[in-house]
Amino acid sequence: MAAENTTASTAARRLGDERIDHRFKALPPDAEGRTVGELAAERRNLFTGGFTTPVLALSAEALEHNLALMERYAAVHGLAFAPHGKTSMAPQLFERQLARGAWGITAAVPHQARVYRAFGIQRIFLANELVDPAALRWLAGELDADPGFRFVCYVDSARGVELMDEALAAHGARRPVDVVVELAGGAGARTGARTPADCAAVADAVANTSRLRLVGVAGYEGEVPRADNDRVRAWLRQLTALAAEFDKAGRFADAEEIVVSAGGSAWFDAVADIFAELPELSRPVLKLLRSGAYVSHDDGHYRRITPFNRIPEEGALQPAFQLWAQVVSRPEPGQAFLNAGKRDAAYDLDLPEPHLVRSARDGSLRPAAGVSVTALSDQHAWLALTDEAADLEVGDWVCLGLSHPCTSFDKWQLIPLAEADGTVTDYIRTFF
Numbered sequence: 001m002a003a004e005n006t007t008a009s010t011a012a013r014r015l016g017d018e019r020i021d022h023r024f025k026a027l028p029p030d031a032e033g034r035t036v037g038e039l040a041a042e043r044r045n046l047f048t049g050g051f052t053t054p055v056l057a058l059s060a061e062a063l064e065h066n067l068a069l070m071e072r073y074a075a076v077h078g079l080a081f082a083p084h085g086k087t088s089m090a091p092q093l094f095e096r097q098l099a100r101g102a103w104g105i106t107a108a109v110p111h112q113a114r115v116y117r118a119f120g121i122q123r124i125f126l127a128n129e130l131v132d133p134a135a136l137r138w139l140a141g142e143l144d145a146d147p148g149f150r151f152v153c154y155v156d157s158a159r160g161v162e163l164m165d166e167a168l169a170a171h172g173a174r175r176p177v178d179v180v181v182e183l184a185g186g187a188g189a190r191t192g193a194r195t196p197a198d199c200a201a202v203a204d205a206v207a208n209t210s211r212l213r214l215v216g217v218a219g220y221e222g223e224v225p226r227a228d229n230d231r232v233r234a235w236l237r238q239l240t241a242l243a244a245e246f247d248k249a250g251r252f253a254d255a256e257e258i259v260v261s262a263g264g265s266a267w268f269d270a271v272a273d274i275f276a277e278l279p280e281l282s283r284p285v286l287k288l289l290r291s292g293a294y295v296s297h298d299d300g301h302y303r304r305i306t307p308f309n310r311i312p313e314e315g316a317l318q319p320a321f322q323l324w325a326q327v328v329s330r331p332e333p334g335q336a337f338l339n340a341g342k343r344d345a346a347y348d349l350d351l352p353e354p355h356l357v358r359s360a361r362d363g364s365l366r367p368a369a370g371v372s373v374t375a376l377s378d379q380h381a382w383l384a385l386t387d388e389a390a391d392l393e394v395g396d397w398v399c400l401g402l403s404h405p406c407t408s409f410d411k412w413q414l415i416p417l418a419e420a421d422g423t424v425t426d427y428i429r430t431f432f
Contacts, residue, residue: 026055054340062320071100077272084292091119110135126153140173158205165209185223216259236274261288269307300350300403350403360395
């Protein structure tokens with residue numbers, strides 16, 4: 001892993017050379033023209049260093065805690081780890097995930113894979129079928145140009161296999177593309193071949209191509225209809241049984257290792273348990289977990305569904321997002337408005353949660369007791385206040401916890417990484 005980490009590190013460091021300007025919201029206006037690296041070296045304070053509100057920050061301590069926890073979890077359970085990069089689309093975080101032992105990074109669409117390659121990622125798992133001829137031409141070029149680049153993607157239909165093979169042949173691809181048959185979560189689920197027989201038909205189609213190589217099976221347990229512990233574990237056993245059946249039938253004859261992959265952020269404990277039951281196969285098995293939201297965790301959806309709620313003895317993730325906004329209006333008793341709204345905060349799963357208030361008078365912090373968000377406009381959060389929050393004033397800063405990392409990162413191109421006292425040590429660049 002050392003060589004690829006070095007490549008990724010070099011590319012990520014170049015982000016520090018980017019000049020700060022109007023594109024990056026919330027950054028200090030007087031930092032215009034400085035490089036990101038120069039601003040980071042100043043170690044400005046989030047509250048007193050000239051940042052404008054609203055400003056999204058990541059907790060340096062929570063981020064480090066989460067990275068270390070999932071590294072340890074994967075190691076303890078004998079899992080390889082390819083965290084889903086769609087969560088953050090932040091190469092600096094990919095670099096830290098790779099340094100923490102990640103096998104590679106998971107993508108969902110070709111654009112994401114192109115970003116990963118631009119930052120030196122050497123192993124990509126595309127959790128989707130890839131049938132776009134232009135993207136396949138790009139992929140063929142990447143594989144042919146770099147013998148060290150490993151790419152794996154889903155296939156779930158004979159027609160998709162046909163389109164992939166035709167496009168790769170048309171572009172003169174010299175290296176085969178590794179594929180895994182995707183087993184659907186069940187009838188009515190999202191993508192994937194619906195039954196083991198359907199999966200076998202897809203595998204047969206791969207065997208009849210010249211530029212695809214079957215290396216395993218995969219799927220996403222989060223799409224199991226009416227998912228609960230029993231249904232998810234039953235589906236995971238279907239997946240591992242499929243791997244064993246394919247291996248017994250000699251379908252992985254050209255593979256150096258057999259890939260068995262699953263794992264979102266809600267059921268990775270079940271994945272770990274059932275993958276541990278996988279019998280010995282004819283080749284080494286790469287048991288690949290793909291959870292992505294852990295890196296920032298959240299104060300809503302993932303706080304409720306994280307497997308660590310079921311296995312507290314193995315640790316707990318910490319929410320890393322801190323959206324700071326200011327009170328800009330107190331038009332009526334019991335009501336206030338912040339200058340952060342849908343353009344700044346995730347709102348597709350839950351509304352933000354007020355956590356702290358920072359006084360505009362003296363900088364003191366207090367819990368946001370009696371404060372709740374009732375709605376979001378484009379640029380405003382609607383606050384309801386009880387008597388306990390009667391002293392909330394125009395100008396006060398309010399810290400909001402967010403729900404759903406994937407729709408929080410994508411609203412911010414450059415995110416301050418702040419320590420507990422507000423010192424900003426770095427800036428995380430996203431590419432959506």
